Each structure stands twice: as C-alpha cells, then as structure tokens.
Amino acid sequence: MSQSIYFFLFFVYGLIFGSFFNVVGLRLPKKQSIISPPSHCPKCNTRLSARDLIPVFSYFINGKKCRICKESISPIYWVIELATGILFAAVFYFYGFTMETLMVLLFVSLLVIITVSDLAYRIIPDKVVFPFLALFLILRFFIHPHESYVSHLIGMVLGFTVFLLVAIVSRGGMGGGDIKLFAVVGLFLGYPLLLLTILLSTLFGALYGILLIVFVEAGRKTEVPFGPFIAIGSLCAVFWGESIIQWYWNFFY
Ligand SMILES: [Zn+2]
Structure with missing residues (x-):
C-alpha cells in the first residue's frame, strides 16, 4: 500500500x-x-x-x-x-x-532537458551538459554501486573519443553536442553500459530513419536530431542494461 x-x-x-x-x-x-x-x-x-x-x-x-x-x-x-x-x-x-535513486533522477533530468533543446533547436547546450559533467565527476567518486570509479572515467573518455572520431571521419555528421553528451553518459554509466547505449541509440536512430524513408517521402532529406535517441538508449541501459548484458552472456556462452 x-x-x-x-x-x-x-x-x-x-x-x-x-x-x-x-x-x-x-x-x-x-x-x-x-x-x-x-x-x-x-x-x-x-x-x-x-x-x-x-x-x-x-x-x-x-x-x-x-x-x-x-x-x-x-x-x-x-x-x-x-x-x-x-x-x-x-x-x-x-x-x-537508495543513493543511486538520486543519481539516476539527476541523469533523467539531464536527458529530458537535452531532448527538449534538441527537438526544439537541434542544440544540446553546453550550459546544460557541463554542469552535469562536473556534478557526476564529483558524485560518482562517492556513489558507484555497479562499476568502479575508474570504469566511469574510462566511460567518459571512451564516449568522447569514439564520437570525436565519428565526427572527424564523417566530416561533421556528428554534432559537438552529441560528442559531449556521450562523454557525460559514459561517465555516468561506466564503460560496459556506455557500449550498450551506443549500440541501442544508433539502432533506434537507424530504425527511425528507415521508418521516415519508408513512410515519409521527404525522409531522405529530413535532418533527425540524435539527442533523443541517445536519451532513449541511455534510459534502456540504466533500467535494463545489467539484465541485457546478463542475458547476452548466458545466450552466447
Ligand atoms: Zn496566447
């Protein structure tokens, strides 16, 4: 009750x-x-x-x-x-x-705010991303129930580096806001769940892109903001990530 x-x-x-x-x-x-x-x-x-x-x-x-x-x-x-x-x-x-509840509520807040900005203006503002980056750098040092603090730091560096490379190789196909957001996501989740998030968000983004092409004629030209997909991928990783990874290991090994 x-x-x-x-x-x-x-x-x-x-x-x-x-x-x-x-x-x-x-x-x-x-x-x-x-x-x-x-x-x-x-x-x-x-x-x-x-x-x-x-x-x-x-x-x-x-x-x-x-x-x-x-x-x-x-x-x-x-x-x-x-x-x-x-x-x-x-x-x-x-x-x-739990303390992790407070952490995840903060993470959800970040993801909702950047989704609003990205949908409205195609912008993931530094003014939102940087304060959360600083906050998680400090808080994750004390509260990290699933991964070591080092794993969270690796996640941050990995998130930033992978998408910086994507941006360079694709010549701007990836926005600067997306790169910085992935750094925060990696910092918050640690690197195993970051990898899952990358997989899920690109998968969701690609599915949405295919639906646009199939059902909307202008789909090919429509520029789709990636932020909301990073948000959805991150949330799946937060709530079901451990179970998905567990299931994966049991299934294939
Ligand atoms: Zn009015």
Missing part, C-alpha cells in the same frame, strides 16, 4: 519537474533567464496563471489552445511532462530508496 503512495509521489514530482525541464530546455539555448519572465504564451505574451500551469491537464482542459488568443499549443509540452512523470516513478521502481 505504502509502495503505491511513493510511486504516485514520484510520478507527481516527475510531472512538475518535467514542466520545469521544458522551460529550461527551451530558454537556456536562447540565453533567456529560467526564472523571469514567468511562463507566458509565446504568441500573445499573456502571463499564464495557476490554472494554465497544471502539468498535462491544463493542455487538455484548455482544449490544446492558449486560453486567451486560442493559438494551438505544441503537444511536446505535455508529452515531456508525462514522460518525466513516468520516468521518475520508474526510477523509484528500479532503485527504491
């Missing part, structure tokens, strides 16, 4: 934080303050009141439009809020009340 209350609380906190991550992801790349001005409609600039700021619900209650000027609001806001709610609850499901 009490477990389900905690699930619910983590979910609700996730919704609220998701709403905040939308603001951070959309404003930081444009060099705007996160705090002021308060949330407003991008079209008519009307300041949003409490009833417009309830995560997910406001969007549907207001008929998917701004209450004042009736401009359609992008569904990305509520999708991100709901996803963050589900992810926070999932973190509690997998890690319970």
Whole structure:
C-alpha cells in the first residue's frame, strides 16, 4: 500500500519537474533567464496563471489552445511532462530508496532537458551538459554501486573519443553536442553500459530513419536530431542494461 503512495509521489514530482525541464530546455539555448519572465504564451505574451500551469491537464482542459488568443499549443509540452512523470516513478521502481535513486533522477533530468533543446533547436547546450559533467565527476567518486570509479572515467573518455572520431571521419555528421553528451553518459554509466547505449541509440536512430524513408517521402532529406535517441538508449541501459548484458552472456556462452 505504502509502495503505491511513493510511486504516485514520484510520478507527481516527475510531472512538475518535467514542466520545469521544458522551460529550461527551451530558454537556456536562447540565453533567456529560467526564472523571469514567468511562463507566458509565446504568441500573445499573456502571463499564464495557476490554472494554465497544471502539468498535462491544463493542455487538455484548455482544449490544446492558449486560453486567451486560442493559438494551438505544441503537444511536446505535455508529452515531456508525462514522460518525466513516468520516468521518475520508474526510477523509484528500479532503485527504491537508495543513493543511486538520486543519481539516476539527476541523469533523467539531464536527458529530458537535452531532448527538449534538441527537438526544439537541434542544440544540446553546453550550459546544460557541463554542469552535469562536473556534478557526476564529483558524485560518482562517492556513489558507484555497479562499476568502479575508474570504469566511469574510462566511460567518459571512451564516449568522447569514439564520437570525436565519428565526427572527424564523417566530416561533421556528428554534432559537438552529441560528442559531449556521450562523454557525460559514459561517465555516468561506466564503460560496459556506455557500449550498450551506443549500440541501442544508433539502432533506434537507424530504425527511425528507415521508418521516415519508408513512410515519409521527404525522409531522405529530413535532418533527425540524435539527442533523443541517445536519451532513449541511455534510459534502456540504466533500467535494463545489467539484465541485457546478463542475458547476452548466458545466450552466447
Ligand atoms: Zn496566447
């Protein structure tokens, strides 16, 4: 019984934080303050009141439009809020009340924010990536339940180097933001799970690319941001990575 209350609380906190991550992801790349001005409609600039700021619900209650000027609001806001709610609850499901829960919540925060920025502007901002890099360098020294600290450092160097090489060989086919993000992902996960993340995110990216080519004619020309796929790959590695690697060893050896 009490477990389900905690699930619910983590979910609700996730919704609220998701709403905040939308603001951070959309404003930081444009060099705007996160705090002021308060949330407003991008079209008519009307300041949003409490009833417009309830995560997910406001969007549907207001008929998917701004209450004042009736401009359609992008569904990305509520999708991100709901996803963050589900992810926070999932973190509690997998890690319970441990120090690693705090770590993974931070990691989820990073991934959600860069997904918002990458979807909106095709940018993974240094202003988001570097603080998390510094934070994980310090925190991982103390909290590393699965891998040694050295494994996390190897992950960081490996993530950075592999994709720097990819960028050089492909002559800019890989963005600088992606390279730095992989350094943070490697640092957070350690190198075995980094390798799994690289595999999964390129696999998901490729599948999406194939779907675009098959179902959308312009698919070939569409530039797809890679950040969201790195995020999804990383999350799979966080939640199921150990099991996937275990399964792999049992299956082939
Ligand atoms: Zn408006």
